[in-house]
Amino acid sequence: MRQETQVECASYRRMERVIAHIDRHHDRQPGLDELARVAGLSVFHFSREFRRWAGLSPTRYLRTVALSVAKQELDERGSVLAAAWAAGLSGGGRLHDLFVSFEAVTPGEYKTGGLGIRLRHGYAASPFGRVHAALSARGVVHLVFVDGSDAAALAVLKNRWSRATLERDDGAIAALVAQIFTDRSGEVVLSVPGTNFQVKVWRALLELAARGPTSYSAIARAIGQPKASRAVGQAVGANPVAWLIPCHRVLRRDGALGGYHWGVERKRAMLAWEHAASAGA
DSSP states (O other): OOHHHHHHHHHHHHHHHHHHHHHHHGGGOOOHHHHHHHHTSOHHHHHHHHHHHHSSOHHHHHHHTOHHHHHHHHHHHOOHHHHHIIIIIOOOSSGGGOEEEEOOOOHHHHHTTSTTOEEEEEEEEEBTEEEEEEEOSSSEEEEEEOSSOHHHHHHHHHHHTTTSEEEEOHHHHHHHHIIIIIIOOSEEEEOOOOOHHHHHHHHHHHHHHTTSOBOHHHHHHHTTOTTOHHHHHHHHHTOSBTTTSOGGGBOOTTSOOOOOTTOHHHHHHHHHHHHHHHHTO
């Protein structure tokens, strides 16, 4: 692992701890000294790192998750999801300011494991830890977070694309990650493998989550199968492109975070980062 990747991953882990601490204690508005201790940094270095990571000061971010905001939203609108949104779980606008289009892999390509397809794959640092991603000639086919070894991450790609030709290209993946997380602009085309049902769920999730947090039941209604919430949940969990198909924006019906394939703490950090990016815009 390269030194800059190690630095970025360590930074994310520190911010993940701080976001979780804020989430648990935002009702008493913890001060900078306390947050810096959680991060294991001096107040000066913590403030600078948080601003670099989130785009605004920790004090300003903390104000956005004040419990009174959520209570007011509940009183006025009676919607737990709206309250979660208002309390800082995410920001509005189009998904990450990116134009994300969806071009599903053909059934034939899906069935043959990508025979005849060339994939460029590689590793890069993101605000939420190291990622492994892969690109075909048509678009992004794979994006996961690397919480274990590189070999384990590569095995996941090989399992999904067992007969594709793989070519290591860290530069292409670094450029993709910069576009997604740093520039947050331009068009990103997804070309992902899935069953017809999974693809239908992922399309609905892209549409619904661009407007704010959503739920499994809302997605089920959107695809015309209101009783299929459990199957929708399984399809969401099988999402092969983390962040771009925003399963981190799916909350439980009562507004709680719920589970997440890449960890609830990472989900909380993602939603906080999105909100911070929106608040700082």
